[in-house]
Amino acid sequence: MNKGEYEKQRFYTCSCFITDNIFLEDYKIHVRHVTEHQFRTDYQKVLKSRGCLTDEQFDEVLKKIAQEVERRLCLDVKSAERTAAIRQVYQPLHPHVYHLQESYLAPDFQQMVGYCQSADASKEGLLGLLQREAAPRVYRFKVFTRSFCRELVEELDHFERSPVPKGRPNTMNNYGMLLNELGFDEGLVTPLRERYLHPITSLLYPDCGGCCLDSHKAFVVKYDMREDLDLSYHYDNAEVTLNISLGKDFTGGNLYFGDMKHVPLGDTECSEVEHRVSEGLLHRGQHMHGALPISSGQRWSLIIWMRASRERNRLCPMCNQTPTLLPGSGFADGFTDDAGAKEGDVNAMLASRCMLV
Numbered sequence: 342m343n344k345g346e347y348e349k350q351r352f353y354t355c356s357c358f359i360t361d362n363i364f365l366e367d368y369k370i371h372v373r374h375v376t377e378h379q380f381r382t383d384y385q386k387v388l389k390s391r392g393c394l395t396d397e398q399f400d401e402v403l404k405k406i407a408q409e410v411e412r413r414l415c416l417d418v419k420s421a422e423r424t425a426a427i428r429q430v431y432q433p434l435h436p437h438v439y440h441l442q443e444s445y446l447a448p449d450f451q452q453m454v455g456y457c458q459s460a461d462a463s464k465e466g467l468l469g470l471l472q473r474e475a476a477p478r479v480y481r482f483k484v485f486t487r488s489f490c491r492e493l494v495e496e497l498d499h500f501e502r503s504p505v506p507k508g509r510p511n512t513m514n515n516y517g518m519l520l521n522e523l524g525f526d527e528g529l530v531t532p533l534r535e536r537y538l539h540p541i542t543s544l545l546y547p548d549c550g551g552c553c554l555d556s557h558k559a560f561v562v563k564y565d566m567r568e569d570l571d572l573s574y575h576y577d578n579a580e581v582t583l584n585i586s587l588g589k590d591f592t593g594g595n596l597y598f599g600d601m602k603h604v605p606l607g608d609t610e611c612s613e614v615e616h617r618v619s620e621g622l623l624h625r626g627q628h629m630h631g632a633l634p635i636s637s638g639q640r641w642s643l644i645i646w647m648r649a650s651r652e653r654n655r656l657c658p659m660c661n662q663t664p665t666l667l668p669g670s671g672f673a674d675g676f677t678d679d680a681g682a683k684e685g686d687v688n689a690m691l692a693s694r695c696m697l698v
Contacts, residue, residue, distance in 0.1 A: 352556055352650070352673040357660035359667075362578075363409050364511075365402060368393060369573050374406050417670045423506045424522045431523075434499040435492050440528040446537070447483035447619065457540035464544045475612035476598035479628070480545065484621040490587045494641050497561055497587075510560035510644070517562035520643075521671055530559040534647060541623070542581050542647065549625055550580035550649025556672035557647045561587075564594060564632070564640040572632035576602045578659055578674060579626030579646030586616045591638030596622060599629040616642070627658060648675030 361373045368391040374380045385399070393399055412419075433439065443451065453470045456462055472481040485493075500523060501507070508519045520530060534557050542551035558578070584596070595616050599609040609629070614622060616632075624630065626646060653676055657664040664676050 350555070350677060352669055352671065353664075353666040353676040353678065354669040354674040355653075355657045355660065355664035355676060356667050357657060357662070357664075358674060359410060359413055361660050363406055364573075364575075365405065368402075371575070372406070374410070377403065380406075420508055420519070420522060421670065423508050424524075427505050427522060428524070431500065431503055431505045433496060435496045438489070438493050438496050438529070439523075439525055441532045445485055445489040447486055449483050450485075450537070453482060454537045454540055457544055462540075462544065467541070467544050474598075474614045474622070476614060476624070476628070476630075478545070479598055479614060479622060479624045481614070481617075481620055481622055483619055484583075484585050485587075485619050487619050490619050493643075494588050497641060501563070510562055516565065517560055520559040520561065525559065526671070530557060530645060534645065538583060538645075538647065545623070546581050546625060549627075550652035553649045553651045554581065554647045555650055556675040557645050558672065558674075559643070559645045562642050562644060564591070564635045564642075574599065574606070574629055574631040576629050576658075577626040577646050578648075580649045580652055580658070581623065581647045582626050583621045583623050583645045583647065584616075585621040585643040585645075586618050587641040587643055588618045589639045589641065591635050591640040593634055593636035594640045595633050597631055597633060598624065601625070602627045602629055604629075616640075648672070650675055650677040650679065654679050 360375050362371050363374060364371050365388075368388055370384075370387065370391065372380065372384050380403075388399070388402065393402060438445075449470075453467070456470060457467060470482075473479070474481060497518065500518065508522050510517045510519060520526060534554065539554055542554060545551055562572075596614045597611045598614060599606065599611045606629075613633070616622065652658075653674075654664065656662070657676075666676055666678065
């Protein structure tokens with residue numbers, strides 16, 4: 342999708358964003374909350390098995406869920422406020438890293454993309470250029486040069502230390518940033534997805550939207566010995582995910598992959614995959630995975646959740662139902678108003694609640 346097409350397209354969020362996949366960090370579990378009665382019926386027993394034993398602890402869980410719901414309801418409004426503040430106040434350390442140049446890309450990566458764009462490109466030929474991992478359909482390849490990774494981390498570190506407001510990536514990562522708020526989407530991430538990643542995903546993942554990716558959510562996560570150390574087992578709100586290790590110096594922190602989300606954990610054998618600086622790990626978004634603890638240093642990772650509206654308009658990957666659409670800004674959660682998805686009746690209610698917060 343080129344810039345003109347993007348400007349004409351309107352992206353949406355599924356209403357399940359308000360109720361589903363709320364991560365309770367203290368108990369390492371994702372939950373769904375529609376009503377308190379439903380929540381107690383579905384989760385009181387499992388929460389008790391994980392240490393939520395008293396009424397006070399359960400009330401604290403309900404309080405945190407309410408706070409997360411309110412955060413999600415006003416996400417677009419708050420994000421727009423942060424974006425405006427960043428544009429007005431923040432002075433980049435390395436302005437050039439916001440605009441993709443071929444010199445930033447590893448030569449092997451450029452060669453691989455060139456092959457994918459050739460007339461005789463095939464999946465079998467591409468697999469010969471990739472490093473396959475023990476986990477099925479997980480692939481590793483160099484994406485950026487180390488010098489670009491170093492400068493990008495310097496820029497992100499500079500932003501992290503600045504006084505401007507910051508939006509965190511999700512409920513599972515407490516440290517990191519949303520790249521669209523910094524202004525990375527148009528000049529860096531969108532061209533990377535459209536020109537370089539799409540030819541690869543079209544050959545590797547045609548069965549799960551890899552040939553029709555039209556939006557993304559990009560963010561950076563940071564792991565530090567004094568902050569977040571690891572990431573719990575989960576799946577992504579994406580058709581295809583690219584996870585690029587940017588640095589800095591660290592040990593540990595490898596990723597591990599299980600099976601697809603519908604396979605019970607008890608029937609799954611996980612495979613560990615090394616995370617190397619400047620290299621990306623490409624996988625299906627619904628492939629369950631996590632990150633092991635770092636044992637020293639600090640690790641920065643660039644995550645790109647790539648989305649295909651043609652796939653998710655039929656079935657939301659988070660609630661496994663036909664999506665009910667809520668208005669969103671930018672790429673939102675990658676849904677469009679094509680056949681399949683339906684406009685939600687709760688839009689006015691959500692908008693009014695946002696105005697009150």
